[in-house]
Amino acid sequence: MSASGAFDVPHQAAADRYEKLEYRRTGASGLDLPALSFGLWQKFGTDYPYDTQRDILLHAFDLGITHFDNANRYGPPHRAAEKTFGQVLRKDLAPYRDELILSTKAGNPIGPSPYQRGGSRKSLLTSLDHSLRDLGTDYVDIFYSHSPDPTTPLEETVGALASAVTSGKALYVGLSNYAPERAHEAAVLLREAGVPLLVHQPRYSLFDRRPELGGLVELAERDGFGLVVYSPLAQGLLTDKYLTGTVPESARARNSTFLSPDVIDDTYRERATALNELARERGQSLAQLALQWVLRLPQVTSALIGASSTWQLDHNVRALDFPPFTEEELILIDKHGVHGTAVQV
Incomplete structure (x- = not known):
């Protein structure tokens, strides 16, 4: 029985799910990923209703999103997001496990123990065992080192x-940050x-261009x-949410450690408004323009998106439906999508 009191019926995936999204080859590997992947970074801990989380995850799969990105740190509390996905996997998606790309990460702090942080063999492999238990699977498809640890030899x-x-506990490996x-x-x-490096997960958006400016794209x-790439919408700054200059009560800027209301200043609003106007002329939203922009590069296999509703998920997936940018549009985007806008870099 679900949290709402209704009896659960195992999910029957949409028969046309592979007709809805573009899939891209990941680097020099043989693995294809959907152009949009789903991240459980926020809103998949115990502070959000499970039924809503389940609906969003299952809807994502029905849309052709086969890649679900997690980490031991995601919650709150830590590991809660993995347990949430594990519950959905067990009850609904187990018959489709071979069609899923599940990723998780370890290395960022999740507790007071010296073995709950860093890039040591002890920390990473112990965390992977915990993640497999919480997800309820024998293996993950991609296992990441969540961030570099300068105190541990890279060889380790x-x-x-x-x-x-x-x-056999992971099929591929990745790096992040x-x-x-x-x-x-x-x-x-x-x-x-x-064991070739499959993928790197950096933060990348119109307002945070470090991957292209620092050489990661060429690398x-x-x-x-x-x-x-993660945070392609710059924590909501590349949506119409903050264009009026006010911060809605439910907005991430009011309750997130990653975004402060202080960054929503006149410079940000001027640039975001100009980008929003260009998006409007193209018949799309600012969020759709921002997602389409990060995916313009062939080196970008996939952009990670989250969602607080199935409507928001549908809206973001439609970013793939618009025509490519013209050279003139890219020039305008470069003029207003300035690196460092409202983002700590």
């Missing part, structure tokens, strides 16, 4: 990632270990890994 971190694959130089070193070590091409 890379060795742990490689062990995850050779032990690594600077290009460190990512290249890791890619070389992984290649030598016979992905040279080292043969794909990019799965």
Whole structure:
């Protein structure tokens, strides 16, 4: 019985789910990912109703989103998002496990123990075992080092990632939030270990262009890994939510540690309003323009999106339906999508 009191019926996936999304090859691998992947970073902890979470996840799969991105840190509390997805997997998506790409991460702090943080073999592989238990699966498709740990030899971190694959607990490995130089070193070590780096997960948006400015995009091409970018909407700044200058009561800027109302200033509003006007002329929303923009690069395999409703999910997926940007439109976007706008970089 669900939280609403109704008896649960196992989900029957939409028969046309593979006709709705573009799939892209991930770097030099043989793996295809949907152009839009679903991230459980926020709103999938115990502070949101399970029935709503379940509806969103199942609707995402029906739309052709096969990649679900998680981490031991996601909640609140930590590990709650993995448990939420594990419950949906067990009750609804178990028959479709072979069609899912499940990813998780370890390395960011999740507790007071020295073994609950960092890039040591102990930390990463113990966390992976916990994630498999919480997700209720024998393996994850992608296991990430969530962030670099300068206090641990890179060889040890890379060795742990490689062990995850050779032990059968992961099919591929990834990095997240690594600077290009460190990512290249890791890619070389992984290649030598016979476990090529599949993917790197950086933050990337119109207001945070570090992947293109710092060389990560070019590195992905040279080292043969794909990019799965997160925060393509800059925590909601690349939507119409804040264009009036006020911060709605339910807005993320009021209750998030990642976004402060202080950044919603006149400069931000001027630039976001100009981008919104261009989007309106194209017949799309600012959010759809922002998603389409990060996906313009062939090195970007997928953009991570979240959702608080199935309507929002439908809206964001429609970003893939619009024609490519013209050269004139890209020039305008570059004029107003200025790196560092309202974002701490």
